[in-house]
Amino acid sequence: DQQVKQNSPSLSVQEGRISILNCDYTNSMFDYFLWYKKYPAEGPTFLISISSIKDKNEDGRFTVFLNKSAKHLSLHIVPSQPGDSAVYFCAANDESGQFYFGTGTSLTVIP
């Protein structure tokens, strides 16, 4: 049972525009959410996170939004750069620290 879902397997965005990656979850007990970025032939690397007590966290060009009532998480990248082209994974922690990962969204930023 997939508790964290990324329904868009791929996304293409023009350089300089905003990239919005979406993530939905089913478990209301999740209390911490993370985004990971993965380049080909490399392991995933941490990008940004947000606690369930917040609805927004910003770090440079990256902003994560959390809508708890909708059980929805999104990552905004603005402005998008070609180097942002990668696969992005959404993940959630429950209160025990157990990880639940989405299946990833492949972002392509077109120069």
Add this chain to the structure above:
Amino acid sequence: GAVVSQHPSRVICKSGTSVKIECRSLDFQATTMFWYRQFPKQSLMLMATSNEGSKATYEQGVEKDKFLINHASLTLSTLTVTSAHPEDSSFYICSARSRGGFPDTEAFFGQGTRLTVV
């Protein structure tokens, strides 16, 4: 989607003993597996990368003699925490990358193992 199975999900061991964690790719051949460690409310820290049939590459600061990684087959990698101490208590998670049949950019995660050393 592809499945990566990690076992056990939780383990409690006594200080000084060794613990083995298994990571299996159930429906694809994993040429590369990644092992991560996560501290509470922190991001995953990459510990090592292992390629089937060769020695693992450890990240700086990770003791290779303490965290033994074996990737003997295309479907199984193991992480052994040797002479475990309470400070090794953490959440360990594996990730596997496939060869052929799936986009090369995809990685699939195991469910993780919570290790508690008492």
